[in-house]
Amino acid sequence: MTAQITARWIVDDVVHSDGLESVPEHPVGPVWIDVRDPDEDTFAALHERFPLPPLAVEDCLHFPQRPKLDTYPGVSFLVWMLPPAPGGSAAGTREIDIFLGEEHLVTLHRGEVEAIDRVAAHAHEYLPRGVEWTLHAILDDAVDAVFPVIETLADELEQLGDLMLADARPEHLQRLHTARRALVALHKTVGPERDVVRGLARLEAFVEPDAYMYFQDIGDHLARVADQIDTYREVASTTMDIYLSVQSNRMNQIMKTLTVVATIFMPLTLISGIYGMNFRFMPELDWRYGYFGALGLMGAVALGMVWYFRRRDWW
Amino acid sequence: MTAQITARWIVDDVVHSDGLESVPEHPVGPVWIDVRDPDEDTFAALHERFPLPPLAVEDCLHFPQRPKLDTYPGVSFLVWMLPPAPGGSAAGTREIDIFLGEEHLVTLHRGEVEAIDRVAAHAHEYLPRGVEWTLHAILDDAVDAVFPVIETLADELEQLGDLMLADARPEHLQRLHTARRALVALHKTVGPERDVVRGLARLEAFVEPDAYMYFQDIGDHLARVADQIDTYREVASTTMDIYLSVQSNRMNQIMKTLTVVATIFMPLTLISGIYGMNFRFMPELDWRYGYFGALGLMGAVALGMVWYFRRRDWW
Amino acid sequence: MTAQITARWIVDDVVHSDGLESVPEHPVGPVWIDVRDPDEDTFAALHERFPLPPLAVEDCLHFPQRPKLDTYPGVSFLVWMLPPAPGGSAAGTREIDIFLGEEHLVTLHRGEVEAIDRVAAHAHEYLPRGVEWTLHAILDDAVDAVFPVIETLADELEQLGDLMLADARPEHLQRLHTARRALVALHKTVGPERDVVRGLARLEAFVEPDAYMYFQDIGDHLARVADQIDTYREVASTTMDIYLSVQSNRMNQIMKTLTVVATIFMPLTLISGIYGMNFRFMPELDWRYGYFGALGLMGAVALGMVWYFRRRDWW
Amino acid sequence: MTAQITARWIVDDVVHSDGLESVPEHPVGPVWIDVRDPDEDTFAALHERFPLPPLAVEDCLHFPQRPKLDTYPGVSFLVWMLPPAPGGSAAGTREIDIFLGEEHLVTLHRGEVEAIDRVAAHAHEYLPRGVEWTLHAILDDAVDAVFPVIETLADELEQLGDLMLADARPEHLQRLHTARRALVALHKTVGPERDVVRGLARLEAFVEPDAYMYFQDIGDHLARVADQIDTYREVASTTMDIYLSVQSNRMNQIMKTLTVVATIFMPLTLISGIYGMNFRFMPELDWRYGYFGALGLMGAVALGMVWYFRRRDWW
């Protein structure tokens, strides 16, 4: 995949969108450069126009997989984790790397990212207000995209609870484990992201006082996300309890079956064993209806047992 | 179901209540419009009189199912979840959508809502004091209506605990699961509702300073609700433990039965097997009372086993 | 039970105590009226002297069972839950309803309440300092009375832990459940009571600045109570774990017994079965000592099994 | 045991140590009186020199067993719980009762207390700085003595974890229960002790501003203690999980054994039973090698079963 660079800048209050080479030498106002599938050449090209801290560029090339905010003179570098794409594996978080300068914003990512696409479609609203506002719009969209992911997990957990109550199968355990892992993966990114947002809100140099409040708003959303993740982790643990209870229920059922069978057949087998003994003097053996009597005795014992178990509500 | 609109406004200190068309062109003082089962036409009619933000109207049409507060210029839109109606399914939370302007309040809901009915009955108390007070009365009533719901769940949990101790049945597990899900559903709405109330208390433009304290009071009630929900979620988890303990108790009982039966009958069967062997030289077989001796031996072994198990308190 | 009203008031620095009718028309200084087993007539009589808010009186008649503080003009109404009486059922919380005016205090309760009795006995200490101090003394005594109740529950839990380790019986589970329910009942009252105390401390109109600190002190005690309840709820959950572990231990024991018995007798029964077959040509049957050989073989197999199980430490 | 009183006071910058009767009538500077195994006579003797609040003295005589701080005019009474002595029972907390006046400190305890002994040995360092410093030294030493106790419990828990993984025995459960109870006992004293320290830090009358910070330091240590206790209570609960897992492991092992044995022997017994039937026409019975054929069939079935179980990794 070759890198695909889209630059957006403003001339006469109109947002222009084109390749990197079309950006005016000394742009007046904010510039947003979005890079899909970046490679080393991209960074060289970017660096010519907007000096990027080399350490951060190196991080970018490896997509470091942990939300963070590094502040360099004149530019901040931030890593943000997106929730998995709808329909994708629940644990597959994706990453955006972002450079935020005073008048330029560089976003880098692999593959398409809905948050970027949606903000790009409304660039004329956000970009003229400044790069902070554009960054805010992207992060806001990214955080809001977490809620449906959590909702999906919540539905999965609810469904698993119902399925398990009906019939606890090992594949439910597997699905529960997958849902739990997805919740842990989300939980792992939310904590550092709250730090990133707190850090951004403190970045007076770059962020307008007005935008400050808005970044705090993202922080509130993340707090809500964290809260929901906690709730559903607890629900997941409850669901595990259901699994164990249903298992234990079924075990009781199995053992009852075994106990009933053994308790009915063991005495019958004993009776047949007794009349199979070879003693010379066994009066019953010579009785005319001894055989039928023995069969009748067996039947009576069996019926007695069945009656007993039914009364104890075992059967 | 056709929409049913009730408008309430004030003329000469008297609260009038009629259809939307009767509201004076330029009402002096607060107006409250309550809509049951709104449809698209309703919004068109409403919009003529009170400009509503289109995004919020769209939300309304889909009843978005998550408490939130969106602030638009001149009007706030809020979504509030009610506890399930008494007698209804415990998980069936219901929704009110609310527009709060400086001098008008629009409430929209599906079906009857007790909180609205009760406040409407006392509209002469609340409406003259302002739309904030009317909104406060509705939310206050709605929050207070959560307590009996929680109490019902608490009673259900207590009863389940007792039932399980007597006899743990799978249907108890099902009922416990239902109660737990209702608690999670309540928990899910309480968190965002606290945010909504906090947001309302900050809405200086609309809310009188005096009302501020009263909205905080609702926040305190919600905190108490959250606290009680947590307590009962814990009680629910305790009840699950009881279920497992009783199950395990019963399993012990079942296995004891099996072990006792097997331990008594296996030796007897062996004895009958031994005297059923066909060896040519088996002195006992020729004894006059060999058969009765063998039966006596079996009886002695059986009695010994019974005595042993009784002494070990197994039976 | 007829209502029993005791009024206490101050004349010339001496605390007088008599029926309601003896209270001077315009008492100088604080008046405390204690009512045991109130009925509707009582409220009529009380209302003549001290105007009581009708809504609160209605609450009183039904003993509302939830700690709360309602503020009316000139008087506060508070509901307080007492811990169960010593020797009574652990879950049987009792209630006092209290009206606190600027110079009068009305306390209502069913049956005897130790906190009231103890404060009444020292009324000469508290009443002259004001009704706040008298109320403080009652609540302080009531809160301190919770500690022995918790201690009793703690002892019960400790004893249950020991009993279960020795022998886990279903009645222990029942007792554990009762103790847990008592803890939940206490927990349910402590939260709202903390709110009541916080509310009282804010009641500047009624409560002397100096008394403020003392009400905070009650709040501290309630925090300690809440903390202890949490600790013992956790201990209770630990005790449940012990129950399950001991159960599981015993199950292992039972299953070992069954397995040992089955493993010893099944081979013996097979041997007896083999020599009970009716093949024409079975050389062993004709041996002189075939029978004894077979018995010997059985004994050897049994001993081998016993030795094997002993070595595996199963027996 | 007779009471043993050691008084320490300062004359000319030198700490004197002798019986109570040697203390000068009007000592200049701080006096510390340590009483081991106090009796009623002791209090009479003490009271002559340093007026003690009667209520506190009564508490002292019963060693009230709960950390607390009572403030009387001119003197504070505090109860402090020590961790169990090294080598003693883990749950055996011990108590010091302390009177703190402006210039005198009275400590009372049963038996030897290391914290007292250690501070007494360095009395020349602490006493000249004031009674607050002496009290601080004692409490500091007492709190530091909790860490090794917790460490011992931590080691016990770690060892139990290892032992249980190797072989879960009921005595391990007993030991775990003992360790847990010791943790709860410590937890029970730490909470109130933090209150006592907070109270002491507020006692401006008695405590030098400088000492204030040092008492806060003890509070920090207690917070650390509380934190560690929480950690190890959680470790204890984990250890219980190990116990249950290992139990469940072993149960699986036992049941596998039973299942394997039953599955091998039941078919063999059936075969022997079939050839033990008395039908007149059973061709196999007359075959020359029928018997050996039957034995061979049994052997083949047994080997087949063994092979099957081995393949399923059961044996």
Add this chain to the structure above:
Amino acid sequence: MTAQITARWIVDDVVHSDGLESVPEHPVGPVWIDVRDPDEDTFAALHERFPLPPLAVEDCLHFPQRPKLDTYPGVSFLVWMLPPAPGGSAAGTREIDIFLGEEHLVTLHRGEVEAIDRVAAHAHEYLPRGVEWTLHAILDDAVDAVFPVIETLADELEQLGDLMLADARPEHLQRLHTARRALVALHKTVGPERDVVRGLARLEAFVEPDAYMYFQDIGDHLARVADQIDTYREVASTTMDIYLSVQSNRMNQIMKTLTVVATIFMPLTLISGIYGMNFRFMPELDWRYGYFGALGLMGAVALGMVWYFRRRDWW
């Protein structure tokens, strides 16, 4: 191992690095002395140049194993725990002892420590800015080194979850126990380390105002570490639940097998037993195809059972 001392000091803006004896008598600017495998002689040599508090030196000789900060006049002594070396045992935390004076920093440790090596390699960056900055660099590096350790544990837990779902073996339990213990060991050091960092941030005498913020930054990282440890301790407890569920699953499987085997063979054995009875009059025995009929009956019963179990989805 003999002690190995490396001193670093500044002459004319250049960092010199040599043995202790080469340090100028009165160095201008910060001096850092790093000691590997210290012995008593080292302290004597150090003490000649930089007076060290004797109590702290004693602690150093025993490597006290608990993070702490002791403040002496003119010098602070701190103990810091490093995470285990990569590839080493997860529970093997290592220790650095540090003396921080106004212009000198002494670090002591056993074996190589990566954090020290890495900071030493960049000493020209840190040392000229002051000893606080050098200390900050070391602690920062040490804290950052905890993240990969936690990540490794997280991977281990994730892998264990997968392994257990496939096949829960006792060795997985052992590995889980090891991972948990490593998490507890980390948790144990993080709490006190946060106290140390807080203490350092308060050390105005030694630490530049600017550095203050940076030490707070380390505190933030430690908070993140603590948070992650908590998350993974919870994941570990979840993994234990999986183990128990899979065990319980397998137990169900085993018991089903036993029940099926017993339920099939017991009736067959009974039939064979019945036709093995020795009654004189048993009509079936004389039937021409009685034997084959009996065999057929057995086959029919067996097939019926198999069909029944298959329908109940047991097999």
